[in-house]
Amino acid sequence: xxxxxxxxxxxxxxxxxxxxxxxxxxxxxxxxxxxxxxxxxxxxxxxxxxxxxxxxxxxxxxxxxxxxxxxxxxxxxxxxxxxxxxxxxxxxxxxxxxxxxxxxxxxxxxxxxxxxxxxxxxxxxxxxxxxxxxxxxxxxxxxxxxxxxxxxxxxxxxxxxxxxxxxxxxxxxxxxxxxxxxxxxxxxxxxxxxxxxxxxxxxxxxxxxxxxxxxxxxxxxxxxxxxxxxxxxxxxxxxxxxxxxxxxxxxxxxxxxxxxxxxxxxxxxxxxxxxxxxxxxxxxxxxxxxxxxxxxxxxxxxxxxxxxxxxxxxxxxxxxxxxxxxxxxxxxxxxxxxxxxxxxxxxxxxxxxxxxxxxxxxxxxxxxxxxxxxxx
Amino acid sequence: xxxxxxxxxxxxxxxxxxxxxxxxxxxxxxxxxxxxxxxxxxxxxxxxxxxxxxxxxxxxxxxxxxxxxxxxxxxxxxxxxxxxxxxxxxxxxxxxxxxxxxxxxxxxxxxxxxxxxxxxxxxxxxxxxxxxxxxxxxxxxxxxxxxxxxxxxxxxxxxxxxxxxxxxxxxxxxxxxxxxxxxxxxxxxxxxxxxxxxxxxxxxxxxxxxxxxxxxxxxxxxxxxxxxxxxxxxxxxxxxxxxxxxxxxxxxxxxxxxxxxxxxxxxxxxxxxxxxxxxxxxxxxxxxxxxxxxxxxxxxxxxxxxxxxxxxxxxxxxxxxxxxxxxxxxxxxxxxxxxxxxxxxxxxxxxxxxxxxxxxxxxxxxxxxxxxxxxxxxxxxxxxxxxxxxxxxxxxxxxxxxxxxxxxxxxxxxxxxxxxxxxxxxxxxxxxxxxxxxxxxxxxxxxxxxxxxxxxxxxxxxxxxxxxxxxxxxxxxxxxxxxxxxxxxxxxxxxxxxxxxxxxxxxxxxxxxxxxxxxxxxxxx
Numbered sequence: 001x002x003x004x005x006x007x008x009x010x011x012x013x014x015x016x017x018x019x020x021x022x023x024x025x026x027x028x029x030x031x032x033x034x035x036x037x038x039x040x041x042x043x044x045x046x047x048x049x050x051x052x053x054x055x056x057x058x059x060x061x062x063x064x065x066x067x068x069x070x071x072x073x074x075x076x077x078x079x080x081x082x083x084x085x086x087x088x089x090x091x092x093x094x095x096x097x098x099x100x101x102x103x104x105x106x107x108x109x110x111x112x113x114x115x116x117x118x119x120x121x122x123x124x125x126x127x128x129x130x131x132x133x134x135x136x137x138x139x140x141x142x143x144x145x146x147x148x149x150x151x152x153x154x155x156x157x158x159x160x161x162x163x164x165x166x167x168x169x170x171x172x173x174x175x176x177x178x179x180x181x182x183x184x185x186x187x188x189x190x191x192x193x194x195x196x197x198x199x200x201x202x203x204x205x206x207x208x209x210x211x212x213x214x215x216x217x218x219x220x221x222x223x224x225x226x227x228x229x230x231x232x233x234x235x236x237x238x239x240x241x242x243x244x245x246x247x248x249x250x251x252x253x254x255x256x257x258x259x260x261x262x263x264x265x266x267x268x269x270x271x272x273x274x275x276x277x278x279x280x281x282x283x284x285x286x287x288x289x290x291x292x293x294x295x296x297x298x299x300x301x302x303x304x305x306x307x308x309x310x311x312x313x314x315x316x317x318x319x320x321x322x323x324x325x326x327x328x329x330x331x332x333x334x335x336x337x338x339x340x341x342x343x344x345x346x347x348x349x350x351x352x353x354x355x356x357x358x359x360x361x362x363x364x365x366x367x368x369x370x371x372x373x374x375x376x
Numbered sequence: 377x378x379x380x381x382x383x384x385x386x387x388x389x390x391x392x393x394x395x396x397x398x399x400x401x402x403x404x405x406x407x408x409x410x411x412x413x414x415x416x417x418x419x420x421x422x423x424x425x426x427x428x429x430x431x432x433x434x435x436x437x438x439x440x441x442x443x444x445x446x447x448x449x450x451x452x453x454x455x456x457x458x459x460x461x462x463x464x465x466x467x468x469x470x471x472x473x474x475x476x477x478x479x480x481x482x483x484x485x486x487x488x489x490x491x492x493x494x495x496x497x498x499x500x501x502x503x504x505x506x507x508x509x510x511x512x513x514x515x516x517x518x519x520x521x522x523x524x525x526x527x528x529x530x531x532x533x534x535x536x537x538x539x540x541x542x543x544x545x546x547x548x549x550x551x552x553x554x555x556x557x558x559x560x561x562x563x564x565x566x567x568x569x570x571x572x573x574x575x576x577x578x579x580x581x582x583x584x585x586x587x588x589x590x591x592x593x594x595x596x597x598x599x600x601x602x603x604x605x606x607x608x609x610x611x612x613x614x615x616x617x618x619x620x621x622x623x624x625x626x627x628x629x630x631x632x633x634x635x636x637x638x639x640x641x642x643x644x645x646x647x648x649x650x651x652x653x654x655x656x657x658x659x660x661x662x663x664x665x666x667x668x669x670x671x672x673x674x675x676x677x678x679x680x681x682x683x684x685x686x687x688x689x690x691x692x693x694x695x696x697x698x699x700x701x702x703x704x705x706x707x708x709x710x711x712x713x714x715x716x717x718x719x720x721x722x723x724x725x726x727x728x729x730x731x732x733x734x735x736x737x738x739x740x741x742x743x744x745x746x747x748x749x750x751x752x753x754x755x756x757x758x759x760x761x762x763x764x765x766x767x768x769x770x771x772x773x774x775x776x777x778x779x780x781x782x783x784x785x786x787x788x789x790x791x792x793x794x795x796x797x798x799x800x801x802x803x804x805x806x807x808x809x810x811x812x813x814x815x816x817x818x819x820x821x822x823x824x825x826x827x828x829x830x831x832x833x834x835x836x837x838x839x840x841x842x843x844x845x846x847x848x849x850x851x852x853x854x855x856x857x858x859x860x861x862x863x864x865x866x867x868x869x870x871x872x873x874x875x876x877x878x879x880x881x882x883x884x885x886x887x888x889x890x891x892x893x894x895x896x897x898x899x900x901x
Contacts, residue, residue, distance in 0.1 A: 024397065025703045028608055057497055063448060068481030070455055075478035078470020078546075085456060086463020086855040093865050097872075103449035107441055113886035114877040153728045154545045155467050158856065285703055329743035330471045331541070331548040341479050348486045355490050355510075358502055 002339040010335035011325045012307070014076035019302035021069040023295045026181060028062040029136075030192045030291070031055050033185030033213075035102075035129035039123060041193060041205040044364050048122070049110070049375070054187075054196045054364045056106040056376035061352070063103065075338050077327035080313050083157045087149045088139065088165025095135045102128035106376045129189075130182065137181030139165070141174030143305045144228060144250065146316035160317040173231070176224045183217035184271075184294065189285035191278060198363035207279065210286075215277045229254070234314035235353070236324050243311050243322045253288055253308040260300045260307070267296025377840075386851045388862040389461045390840075395866060396453045397836070398829060399873045403447035405828050408522055408569055409576020409611075410440045411515035422508045432596055433511075435892035436580065439884060441496060446880045450873060461862065462726075465843055465853030471548045472538050472555060473528045482891035488517030491545050522572075523565050530561035532844050533835070534629040540756055542727045544745050559625045564835075567618035570611045571831060574791055577608025578824040581798050583888055585817035588808055593891050601802045609795035615788055620683070622830070627684035627692070630845060633838035634693045636772045637781035638680060641669045643694035643702065649679035653782070655775045669774070695774070699767050710767035713788075713846075717762030720755040760847045769849075772840040780830040780837070787827035794820055 002010065034055045042048035074081040085092050101124040108114050109121040148160040148167060161167050168174045190210040193202055233249020236242070246252070254261045270293020278286035306312035311322035329335065362368075369375045404517050421429035455477065459466050466473075494502055494510035502510070531537075537554030538547040549555060581604045584597035627634040635643070639650055653673035681690040691705050701709025723746055730739035745751055764770060798817070801807045807814065839845060843853040 005734060057493050060448075060492060064454070064481065064485040064489040067455060067485055068478070070459075071477040071479075071481040073474075074455075074458070074466065074470055075474030076468055078474050081432075081459045081470060081474070082463040082466035085459025086466065086857075089460055089558065089855070089857055089861060092460050096453055097868070099452055100449045103452070103880070107445035108879055108883055111442070111883045111887065112890065113869045113882045115882045116875070153732065154464075156464050156856070162858075164857065164861065168418075208756045221478060285626075330474065333552075334475055334549045337549065337552040338475055338478060341475075341482060344483060348482060350659060352486065352490050355494055358506075359493055359497060361501070374434075374441065 001235050002336045005315070005336075005339075007329075007332045007335070009328065010332060010339060011076075011329045013339060013342075014072075014329070014335055015306045015312070015325045015343050016303065017345075018069070018072050018076055019299050020295075021065060022302050023064045023297075023299035025062065025069055025136075026184070026298045027188065027294045028065050029181065029185040030287070031059050031131050032102075032129040032181075032189070033187065034189030034192055035125040036186055037189050037193070037206075037209055040209060041190070041202055043201070043205075047199065047202055049369055050197050050199060050202060050364060050366060051193060052109060052122075052125070053369050053376050054193065057359060058192075059102065059106055063099065066099065070239040072338075076330055076335060077325070077328040078330060079151075079155055080323050082155070083149055083151065083323060083328075084139075084147070084313060087157045087159040088142075088147060088168070089133060089159075091139050091165035091168065092311040095132060095139070098128045098135070102132070109191070109376055121134045133185045134178040136178075137251040138174045138178035140181075141171065141224075142168050143302070143312055143314075144231075144233070145171050146172050146234065146314035146322075148317045149315050149321060150318035151321040151362075153314075163356070169225065173224065173227050176220045176227070180217060180220035180224055182263030183213045183220060186213040187217050187275060188287065188290060188294065191274060191290055194278060194284050195287045196360055196363055198365040210275060212280055214279075233251055234311035234319070235320055236309045236311055236322075236326075238309050241324070241327065243314070243319045243324075243338065245319075249310065250304055253304045253310060256308050257303070260303050262342070263296050263327065264300035264304075267298075267300065268295040269293065270296060272281045382859060383851070385857070385859045385862060386854050388859055388866060389854050390850060392455055392461060392862055392866045392869065393454075394836070395870055395873070396450060396457060398832060399869075399877070400450040400454055401829065401832050402877070403443050403450065404522070404574035404823065405575040406443050406579055407440065407447050407518050408572030409607075410436060410443070410579065411511075411518045411631045412573065413576055413580055413604060413607060415512045415515045416607065417600075418508050418511050420603075422504050428595060428599065430598055431892045435596070436600070437495065437511075438887055439583075442880060442884050442887065445493070446698060446876055448597060450878065455639075461855050461857075462843065462853045463855040465848060468546050468848055468853070469532075469844060471546060472531055472535075475549065475552070476524040476528040476531075476555075480521050484516075484517050484521035484524060488514055488521060491517065519569055522569055526568055527556055527561045529835075530558060530564040531555055532842075533558040533564075533839055534625070535844055535847055539747070540722055540752075540759070542743050545724065545728075559621075560629060561605065563618055563622040566621050567615060568831075570614045570618060571828060573611035574608055574615055574788075575824040575828050577604040577795065578791065578820050580604035581608065581795075582817045582819075582821040585807075585814040586888070587891065589811065589814050589818075594808070595647055596892055598802055598805075598807060601798055601807065605795050605799035605802060609792065609799060612788065612792045612795055614826060616792070619785075619788065623683055624686070630839060632695065632698050633669070633692050633772065633834075634684065635693060635698060635779070636774045636777040636838055637834050638692075639669060639673075639774060639778040640680070640692060640694040641696055643692050643697040643705070645681065645691045646678045646689050647680035647681060647684075647692040648675035648677045650675050650782075653778070655778060695771055699770065710761070710764075710770055713758040713761040714764050714767065717758040717760060717764070719762075720751075720759045721762035723751070723755070738889065760842065760844065760848060760849050760852070763849050763852045764841075769841050772838050777834060777838045780833040784827050784830040784834060787823055787830075791824070791827070803846055846885050 034051065038051045040047050042051045105121040105124040109118050150158045150160060152158065187210060190206040193206040228253040232245045232247050235244055235246035235249055271290045274286035274290025274293060277283035306325050311324050313323035316319040412650065414433055417429055417433040417436065421433055491510040491513040494507060495514050498507055498510060536558045537549060537551035539550050541548045581601050584600040587593045587597040639653060639655060650673045654671045656669055656671050678688045680692050682688050684690065684692050693702065693707055697707050699710045701712065703708050723742060727742040728740055730742060797813060799811055801813065841849045843850045
């Protein structure tokens with residue numbers, strides 16, 4: 001089946017999958033966003049425990065999606081893996097650091113003899129929530145604004161600044177995306193609390209936080225989106241592979257791919273609907289609209305970054321070192337083998353959906369935490 | 377092609393990877409084994425309906441959760457370190473190595489992380505049987521994730537199923553099944569996971585022994601020991617078999633590693649196995665290394681030949697044979713391999729230059745020559761040797777490999793006896809009388825961790841300097857970054873992992889002291 005597809009078709013297929021994984025990861029950062037709100041929304045120990053426990057039952061999904069995203073990127077576009085991770089060393093190390101401290105925090109926070117104290121683990125959760133989202137968002141911004149690397153004839157990466165990726169913060173467009181992801185994560189976190197916690201105070205405070213965070217989210221996201229449509233982009237000549245700058249490249253991409261544009265707009269409406277329905281109608285299922293919308297928006301943005309003859313990881317130090325889905329990908333054979341594995345994805349999504357439903361069929365409350373032998 | 381290599385950078389990068397891998401490996405074996413032990417216990421609970429078994433299951437499940445969290449935390453670093461610290465390697469093998477890693481994420485991690493939620497929090501939310509299925513799926517997911525990462529690791533030890541593409545300057549996969557089912561991959565998976573089962577069984581027996589010594593939770597402890605002793609005994613027997621076949625594969629594919637962990641400097645026919653030895657600390661005399669390498673050794677004749685090649689009289693090459701060559705037995709010298717490797721690298725360089733100059737005809741002819749069977753077998757096979765200047769760097773740390781291997785083997789033998797006695801005492805109902813044995817059981821827990829770490833050292837230190845056997849030395853794989861950056865992250869990770877380890881141990885110990893909860897909670901009974 002997949003063997004008969006062209007190398008380009010397989011490369012595009014895998015760009016779609018990797019982009020979807022990235023989009024799912026951004027949706028799942030509701031865990032991170034929720035973590036940054038545990039003190040704002042939870043005013044006492046019981047409330048904080050409710051918040052931590054409802055997030056704690058989902059944190060592994062975010063973690064696993066990140067690991068799978070990394071693995072899938074490694075498999076399908078190994079040159080990106082080698083270039084970005086090896087080049088933007090400090091950015092990725094910082095991201096990893098903030099994920100390490102998350103993993104243990106849920107399990108250890110309330111355990112007796114937890115050595116560092118519950119507060120330390122709560123601070124870990126807040127740090128993870130804030131920095132991981134901002135850093136990941138800023139790093140993804142380089143997909144549109146480029147990074148300072150060059151490649152030699154053996155495809156070995158050379159980073160052109162000693163800041164090894166941290167220089168991405170000097171481009172406000174990157175930072176705007178980082179902040180948009182941060183506030184979006186908080187929006188999704190608040191929506192998740194509304195959906196999953198049975199507590200009137202938490203509901204009211206979550207609603208308030210939803211409003212407070214939706215406004216900066218929209219400001220940063222709209223700035224990012226408008227600036228993206230107006231900026232020059234990194235075009236690739238499909239015949240020669242030569243990379244050049246093209247005015248309004250990303251706007252052109254959206255016009256050239258109307259389906260992507262429509263889905264992107266549907267996603268934006270979904271996010272706004274999720275926020276609006278919760279704030280105005282008191283809906284408790286806004287997370288599904290906003291979450292679904294988030295997946296669609298991020299997915300389409302990543303398609304815009306890589307499709308329509310665009311360099312998805314451009315180099316601003318040496319334009320011709322820029323990575324495209326063609327020059328950065330695995331071989332036809334590997335992509336074919338991987339494509340067969342991807343057929344399991346719907347099955348995996350199905351059991352995740354089933355488990356989620358089973359676990360969230362009833363909202364979490366203080367009574368449940370009190371009597372559960374395993375709580376965070 | 378490969379500019380001056382900063383040796384300190386390579387060593388710090390190696391140290392960083394070793395640090396994270398060894399920390400990670402503290403937690404993984406317990407996860408692999410205890411997840412199955414918990415599944416066995418819950419199966420008995422579902423079958424018998426006896427709430428005591430539910431109490432037992434929940435207690436070990438709690439310890440599993442504490443250990444699992446830190447395993448995840450240390451594991452994420454490893455995946456991304458391939459890119460951050462070994463970016464040249466990432467590109468060189470990404471086409472092959474990435475695939476198992478991605479499959480691991482899609483098939484194994486999601487299974488593990490999804491069903492773990494039901495395992496911990498689903499007692500009242502799903503039926504007994506669904507809960508049991510979730511527990512089993514968590515255990516299978518955890519072990520499946522080990523499968524894929526070990527397949528990738530095995531490929532690095534014995535690269536198969538690939539072809540080098542001069543156009544992209546990397547290896548590309550041509551047979552997924554060859555990669556998946558290479559003897560090295562199969563043995564590595566079976567040996568590593570079963571060694572994790574052994575460690576977990578010892579952990580369960582040791583902690584249960586503590587309860588008996590404290591005269592607490594006697595029934596709980598006896599039942600736990602019964603399950604763990606059977607599981608541990610069968611696993612430890614299996615470990616011996618898989619270890620034996622692993623050794624044969626290593627003798628064929630990584631003879632230098634084999635010679636190093638056997639402390640074999642000069643090869644011989646009817647080679648003897650050094651059952652016990654103390655290596656010399658004096659500088660080795662290169663003209664007569666064989667006389668200097670051991671202060672004391674107890675050798676069993678012919679066994680090594682049989683172990684390596686299933687032939688009592690076979691010649692087993694030693695370190696000197698592999699470095700200097702041995703014409704009689706058709707062993708090529710390291711110098712010759714280096715020359716051939718240089719030829720392969722030069723050919724690749726010529727190809728790149730011809731491409732750069734737009735000389736398509738020349739480029740195509742070089743490419744065609746590069747891919748001939750003769751060039752592949754006589755030159756490309758030694759590609760990695762082209763980076764080596766001093767043949768002596770091809771020798772891994774012999775004392776470290778030798779002692780690690782022997783400690784692992786000795787402890788492995790001891791564990792079989794330990795499990796046998798545990799089972800014997802528990803079925804005779806005489807555990808409480810053997811207080812010395814119970815104390816020994818507690819002290820066996822650290823021994824299991826030592827054996828496990830030794831296994832890692834044998835596998836990974838023993839293959840140095842290769843990151844990919846014969847094709848890529850560690851120094852060619854490293855990301856060109858300032859040494860100080862790696863030093864900073866090394867100490868950062870060392871500090872945070874140590875703090876988290878202390879936290880884990882303290883929490884674990886307190887949880888053990890608390891013991892299983894007497895009051896049975898609601899849920900399905």
